[in-house]
Amino acid sequence: MTVNPTIGAEGVRLSFEFFPAKTPEMEVQLWETLEDLSGWDPDFVSVTYGAGGSTRTPTLATLKGILQRSHIPSASHLTCVGSTREETHAIVEEFHAAGIHHFLALRGDPRGGIGTAYEPHPGGYANAAELTAGLKALGDFEISVSAYPEKHPESADVAADIDMLKRKVDAGATRALTQFFFENDQYERYLDKVVAAGITIPIVPGILPIHNLAQVRKFAGMCGASVPDYVIARLGTIDDLPEERFKAASQLAAEQVKDLIHRGVSEFHFYTMNRSALVSRVLELSGFQRVAAEARNNTQSGAAA
Numbered sequence: 001m002t003v004n005p006t007i008g009a010e011g012v013r014l015s016f017e018f019f020p021a022k023t024p025e026m027e028v029q030l031w032e033t034l035e036d037l038s039g040w041d042p043d044f045v046s047v048t049y050g051a052g053g054s055t056r057t058p059t060l061a062t063l064k065g066i067l068q069r070s071h072i073p074s075a076s077h078l079t080c081v082g083s084t085r086e087e088t089h090a091i092v093e094e095f096h097a098a099g100i101h102h103f104l105a106l107r108g109d110p111r112g113g114i115g116t117a118y119e120p121h122p123g124g125y126a127n128a129a130e131l132t133a134g135l136k137a138l139g140d141f142e143i144s145v146s147a148y149p150e151k152h153p154e155s156a157d158v159a160a161d162i163d164m165l166k167r168k169v170d171a172g173a174t175r176a177l178t179q180f181f182f183e184n185d186q187y188e189r190y191l192d193k194v195v196a197a198g199i200t201i202p203i204v205p206g207i208l209p210i211h212n213l214a215q216v217r218k219f220a221g222m223c224g225a226s227v228p229d230y231v232i233a234r235l236g237t238i239d240d241l242p243e244e245r246f247k248a249a250s251q252l253a254a255e256q257v258k259d260l261i262h263r264g265v266s267e268f269h270f271y272t273m274n275r276s277a278l279v280s281r282v283l284e285l286s287g288f289q290r291v292a293a294e295a296r297n298n299t300q301s302g303a304a305a
């Protein structure tokens, strides 16, 4: 399959993930990142929820800030861990009133932290499939969900993991965004199993350009993702050398993106870490060109119509 290497309706589709800023300086950086990455004409941007100690208030404030500053459709991550159904519904209504129509429906990590046993709230949704069904019952929302090419660490096996994905799709999810991964072969093998299970929604690869190898290795260890030896070999000795690391990390991620395009992938979700330079460089090295502001505004007002 050949994919048109341009960005937009006929070609590659992009989405960018942000998290709420924790300080005024980080907020300045976030808005600069948004401005810069707007030039790649993303299909949508998303804002994390509850991760790293954030709560609904900073997520909603960030989404409102994006809506004020851009025409980019925005999605909110939403976790159901620790909330009653009524609390979840109230959050959804508040976000909907603010202009959010797209949710990434997630269970969330156990309240005791990754690695502890997950206890569903007795009055809440037990998992992301139940949350997806609940969202569908509340309104005509666009619903994306998570997918794990290397299996979620709590899943007994890959079959159980894909069964949960199927339940989420049956409940109304129309797109899955994957946990980050580096091995495209592994992603492709996962896709084969997903398709064999009768799942036909896009399983959009989550791409993580590496800003800091030590942090990525730590996070990968917690969430069940692996960092291959060749990544460590290329970045391991230059983690403290910003210019060399930037160059190697951008080349590495661009190689992954180009190989995925070669395999027929046409949608990408980027974990931006609220920084634009590395993501933009990856996109340049992947052969894409920024979209002129006028063309972008036309597409986005067309999409909104």
Ligand code: FAD
Binding pocket: 047, 048, 049, 050, 051, 052, 077, 078, 079, 104, 105, 106, 107, 108, 109, 110, 118, 126, 127, 128, 129, 145, 146, 147, 152, 154, 155, 156, 160, 161, 162, 164, 165, 177, 178, 179, 180, 206
């Ligand atoms: P589910 O889809 O409900 O389950 C995931 C897998 O775990 C399933 O395959 C299932 O088999 C297994 N499983 C679930 N519950 C159990 C159980 N009780 N016993 C055994 N197996 C079980 N977290 C945040 O807090 N905020 C965010 O904004 C956020 N954004 C994310 C974005 C993406 C693209 C991804 C991939 C993850 C994100 N996460 C976020 C992390 C996510 O909350 C965790 O991975 C969480 O542990 C699982 O949530 P889920 O919706 O994937 O769970």
